[in-house]
Amino acid sequence: MGVELIVSISRLGGFSFYGSASSRKPISSQRLRHFMSVRLTEDSPVDEIVARFLSLDQVDSVESVEIGSNCSREGKSRDHQLGFMITFADRKKLKMFLVSEDRATFLSSIEPYVSDEFVFDFESGVVG
Numbered sequence: 001m002g003v004e005l006i007v008s009i010s011r012l013g014g015f016s017f018y019g020s021a022s023s024r025k026p027i028s029s030q031r032l033r034h035f036m037s038v039r040l041t042e043d044s045p046v047d048e049i050v051a052r053f054l055s056l057d058q059v060d061s062v063e064s065v066e067i068g069s070n071c072s073r074e075g076k077s078r079d080h081q082l083g084f085m086i087t088f089a090d091r092k093k094l095k096m097f098l099v100s101e102d103r104a105t106f107l108s109s110i111e112p113y114v115s116d117e118f119v120f121d122f123e124s125g126v127v128g
Helices: 046-058 091-098 101-113
Strands: 004-006 009-012 015-018 032-040 064-069 082-088 114-123
Touching: 032 091, 046 064, 046 082, 046 101, 082 091, 091 101, 101 114
Parallel strands: none
Antiparallel strands: 004 064, 009 015, 032 082, 032 114, 064 082
16 A cells, blocks of 8 residues: 655745645644544555545645555554645634535545544644
8 A cells, every 4th residue: 555645735945835736825834733544444445545535635724635654663553554634724724624524525435444543633833
């Protein structure tokens, strides 16, 4: 399962820009990140799951999406195979996404193939 993709990310002069080419805009250093990792069943259509996740990049409240296969050698991954991360400009955008039809559709499409999941939200650079 060699999935290793980064979507909508480019570096220019020390500033991070996210979004589609026509709507790129700088975002603050304290971005809100929504991370999810999953353990998939053996019959999972991985390519389909990846394509459905990447389509979330088109949702208005989403700044960027990233997906990748587990490559940890620490033995603490709980056999999770994929990690998904979505970046938002602020908590309001995350809240909009969490109740969106796009998110609900994605989650219901992968639910039959997920045997375990882990979700973690964090603000980049904020501790405490």
